Amino acid sequence: MKNESKTRGIYVTKPYLPEMEEYVSMLSSIWESGVLTNGGAYHQALEQELCAHLGIGNLSLVCNGTLALELAIQALEIKGKIITTPYSFVATAASILQKGLEPVFVDIEDGGFNLDPELIGDALDGRVGAIMPVHVYGIPCRRERIEEIARDRGLKVIYDAAHAFGVELEGKSVLNWGDASTLSFHATKVFHTFEGGAVVCRNPELRRQIELRKNFGYENWEVHCLGSNAKLSEAQAAMGLVMLRHLERIMNLRKKRFELYCARLENVTGIKTLIIPGGVKHNYSYFPILVGAEFPLSRDELFDRFIAQEIYPRKYFHPAITDLSPYREFKIISRHKVPNARRAAEAVICLPLYPDISESDVNRICDVILQARQG
Ligand SMILES: *Cc1c(COP(=O)(O)O)cnc(C)c1O
Numbered sequence: 001m002k003n004e005s006k007t008r009g010i011y012v013t014k015p016y017l018p019e020m021e022e023y024v025s026m027l028s029s030i031w032e033s034g035v036l037t038n039g040g041a042y043h044q045a046l047e048q049e050l051c052a053h054l055g056i057g058n059l060s061l062v063c064n065g066t067l068a069l070e071l072a073i074q075a076l077e078i079k080g081k082i083i084t085t086p087y088s089f090v091a092t093a094a095s096i097l098q099k100g101l102e103p104v105f106v107d108i109e110d111g112g113f114n115l116d117p118e119l120i121g122d123a124l125d126g127r128v129g130a131i132m133p134v135h136v137y138g139i140p141c142r143r144e145r146i147e148e149i150a151r152d153r154g155l156k157v158i159y160d161a162a163h164a165f166g167v168e169l170e171g172k173s174v175l176n177w178g179d180a181s182t183l184s185f186h187a188t189k190v191f192h193t194f195e196g197g198a199v200v201c202r203n204p205e206l207r208r209q210i211e212l213r214k215n216f217g218y219e220n221w222e223v224h225c226l227g228s229n230a231k232l233s234e235a236q237a238a239m240g241l242v243m244l245r246h247l248e249r250i251m252n253l254r255k256k257r258f259e260l261y262c263a264r265l266e267n268v269t270g271i272k273t274l275i276i277p278g279g280v281k282h283n284y285s286y287f288p289i290l291v292g293a294e295f296p297l298s299r300d301e302l303f304d305r306f307i308a309q310e311i312y313p314r315k316y317f318h319p320a321i322t323d324l325s326p327y328r329e330f331k332i333i334s335r336h337k338v339p340n341a342r343r344a345a346e347a348v349i350c351l352p353l354y355p356d357i358s359e360s361d362v363n364r365i366c367d368v369i370l371q372a373r374q375g
Pocket of ligand 1: 064065066067088089091092134160162163183184185186196197
């Protein structure tokens with residue numbers, strides 16, 4: 001039966017949904033006030049609660065994580081080129097092109113997933129205005145080296161922190177790093193507002209510049225600068241407020257499943273799991289594995305085994321951004337090759353991970369790998 005088999009499938013992610021009544025009960029005050037958007041009561045409350053929850057100071061809500069990146073580039077008045085990573089979701093590089101700037105792709109670390117700060121030097125020239133690293137899978141970038149280079153060269157730093165909601169290093173939020181950090185509140189992310197996002201700014205003046213630009217450049221009924229429309233609505237902000245009430249439970253569930261994966265896959269020859277460095281409070285956003293040469297099946301063969309069992313993981317991020325057509329055709333790849341990013345893209349599978357995934361589903365997924373190992 002078609003429907004039955006469909007409900008048995010395990011997908012890479014499943015958006016968290018609170019009880020519908022809890023969300024619907026939030027809507028009555030929108031109907032009473034008649035304020036649907038433009039920084040209403042829920043919008044203001046969500047900004048405040050997120051700042052308190054995340055331990056940050058200056059946050060501006062926006063309509064998605066991609067516009068968050070674009071607004072940050074615009075508000076920081078970056079020109080020319082931006083150094084970024086080929087190993088990310090395509091939106092990271094797209095935001096640079098959308099703003100008419102040129103991405104320069106620098107490879108990721110050998111044995112890691114984040115932009116390698118040691119390679120930035122080679123890619124620098126007088127036209128580079130900023131560095132845009134990504135905390136891939138919620139693992140913090142090597143901040144010291146990145147920001148040292150930025151300081152020496154007078155470059156801006158925008159972290160794409162779409163994977164790093166709630167991530168801390170030594171007890172402090174990574175969202176305070178750089179000139180700005182951007183978040184995505186897309187349905188599939190750890191914390192969501194259906195669609196949504198935010199820019200976390202180092203200082204209040206930058207936040208004001210984001211506020212202007214997300215609302216056509218308007219402040220006090222006057223247009224002060226070029227702007228777009230990137231506002232988050234009251235209905236979306238209401239979802240965020242409900243999600244915050246559930247966040248501790250969501251994180252605990254994610255952590256449990258993440259740890260079950262680790263326990264079962266840690267010592268499987270040919271499979272590498274994500275290593276959370278010491279001092280990091282993680283958010284258990286993704287469970288990537290790397291399928292190595294010592295594993296009896298190739299990455300794609302293992303992937304097909306999953307599909308045959310109605311398990312739908314993702315090759316996330318495959319291919320590297322530098323191998324996607326818009327980025328190939330425009331010949332904007334730097335002189336620098338990106339072997340580590342390509343190797344990771346060829347080896348990675350992100351296994352299903354979401355708050356409601358059952359222990360038995362995680363076990364079923366691990367069994368596919370262990371059975372393939374045994375032949
Ligand atoms: C999800 C994501 C984005 C884009 O966010 P949207 O809210 O979907 O626009 C950007 N960068 C990374 C790394 C992401 O994972």
